Amino acid sequence: MRTAYTSDQIRAAELALMARLPEGTLMGRAAAGLAAACAPVLAERRGRVYGSRVVLLVGSGDNGGDALYAGARLARRGARVDAILAGSRAHQEGLAALRAAGGRAVEFAPGPARELIGAADLVLDGLVGIGSTGALREPYGTLAGFTADAPGVVIAVDVPSGVDASSGRVDGPVVRAQATVTFGAYKNGLLVDPGASFCGAVELVDIGLGPYLPDPDVAALTGDDVADLLPKPAPESDKYRRGVIGIAAGSDTFAGAAVLAAGGAVRAGAGMVRFASFEEPVRLVRARWPEAVTTVLTPGAERPLDDVGRVQAWVVGPGLGTGREAHAIVREILATDLPVLVDADGLTHVAADRSLLRRSGPTLLTPHAGELARLLDVPRERIEARRIEHARRAAAELGATVLLKGSTTLVAEEDRPVRVNSTGTPWLATGGTGDVLSGIAGALLAGGLNCYDAASCAAYLHGLAARIAAAGPDRAAGGSGPGDSGPGGEAPIAALDVAEALPEAVRAL
Ligand SMILES: NC(=O)C1=CN([C@@H]2O[C@H](COP(=O)(O)OP(=O)(O)OC[C@H]3O[C@@H](n4cnc5c(N)ncnc54)[C@H](OP(=O)(O)O)[C@@H]3O)[C@@H](O)[C@H]2O)[C@@H](O)CC1
Ligand SMILES: Nc1ncnc2c1ncn2[C@@H]1O[C@H](COP(=O)(O)OP(=O)(O)O)[C@@H](O)[C@H]1O
Ligand SMILES: [K+]
DSSP states (O other): OEEEEOHHHHHHHHHHHHTTSOTTHHHHHHHHHHHHHHHHHHHHHHSSSTTOEEEEEEOSSHHHHHHHHHHHHHHHTTOEEEEEEOSSSOOHHHHHHHHHTTOEEEEOOHHHHHHHHHTOSEEEEESOSTTOOSSOOTTHHHHHHHHTTOSSEEEEESSOTTBOTTTOOBOSOOOOOSEEEEESSEEHHHHSTTGGGGSOEEEEEOOSOGGGOOSOSEEEOOHHHHHHHSOOOOTTOOHHHHOEEEEEOOOSSSOHHHHHHHHHHHHTTOSEEEEEEOHHHHHHHHHHOTTSEEEEOOTTOSSTTTTSOOOSEEEEOTTOOSSHHHHHHHHHHHTSSSOEEEOTHHHHHHHHOGGGGOOSSOEEEOOOHHHHHHHHTOOHHHHHHSHHHHHHHHHHHHTSEEEEOSSSEEEEOTTSOEEEEOOOOGGGOSTTHHHHHHHHHHHHHHTTOOHHHHHHHHHHHHHHHHHHHHHOTTSOOOOOSTTOOOOTTOOOOOHHHHHHTHHHHHHHO
């Protein structure tokens, strides 16, 4: 499990640790780790550190102090190091160390700053770290802008300046780093978008904070965690014990969603898929997934699901429609005490009538930002800017587990760390992939996982399967770390390709 924390949590842990150590120890450890991470970058560009050019962007706080001390270390190894001092003050001991090592420091001025950055092999962003508040002020914003055109490598110190460490919010100018060297522990904003997309590869430097950290605010499952959680068949298994998932999806207008949701469930290892819907989606599902047991629902029936047979969990909503008949199906499923995943059109019914969510069984809602906007009556942009906050709020207000889809997917449940998943690829941004996700999560619910684990394992497998599908059969992609989510070397995928790649994703765990 990778864990992450808010700025306040990190600061409290640092204070507790610092109280037991001589002054400056932690910054010393941070700067040593930072310089160690920079040296190979310079060696790769220049053959060695000696003679390379490094520019430090230095703010007024300790983040600038880290950059100055790391710069001093690189200067001692023969790099030409120039610090651009952007704040009203700079870390005095750090500055003295840099000068003593032969580095130089100048106050910010636009022309010279642009020139220095333009000639640097490496730019270290030490403008602000966890002490940042609000959008970057001037001249920090201008400097962040200059880094966008930097020909050298940009490495962020602790957090890319402009990314809010606690929330991942980006509100104005921001440094886009190729790598981020972070100290003590991951910060939420390094794992959650939009912040995560500015971090590049994240390297964690141990400064001894571990024993002082509280329960995490955010957590990310690793492949090993998912492998441990996934239900596996045993000799005594049969299809019923492995879990029967009921899926109510599709309509005569949106029949394809049914095939995709059913495909996600079949390929994610459901013991059995019972599919119940209108005539056209049932016909399509039968044709594509003969292993599903299908039922055509009687329009207008008082209890439309009576003939479906027993299931251990339900998925309701993808492509189901927003009309009266669909409403009756959603209502009847939510009236059971089984685990129910509500997606897509199902969410529209729930947004119009929240009382549907007053139920005895567990509920998993799987909105994208637009759907969550309707559920919470909050503008979509606000949700996208503050994803952790809104996923949490939805879980609390709606009394459900909430999986918020997006480039990084969040799973929120009351009193638990928000789980973040970044195994996906931007190629997932194509119609129907969300329907596949609902089928996967449904199969895991039916297999006995609780909503929180089913949702986070499903997001992990869905993202990994998409990468594998996009990379092609000969290049199974395993990368799943933050900042490791670019589409390089990958090709377009269709939603059904994601379902088909699920077995490979499970094998790759
Ligand atoms: N604590 C520890 O043990 C360790 C901490 N470590 C390091 O310290 C970092 C935290 O240092 P920190 O607390 O000094 O805050 P930091 O992020 O440098 O910035 C604060 C200053 O920036 C300014 N400012 C704020 N917002 C701004 C904005 N939007 N736009 C422009 N300016 C803004 C504001 O200054 P002002 O404007 O008031 O002059 C404020 O005072 C942490 O990320 C890690 O790198 C490591 O060495 C390991 C040990
Ligand atoms: N840029 C992106 N990077 C990674 N994953 C993405 C990106 N955009 C969308 N996704 C994922 O693709 C899926 C889209 O689901 P959804 O929005 O419900 O679309 P649909 O309704 O067409 O199926 C979600 O799992 C989401 O997390
Ligand atoms: K920074």
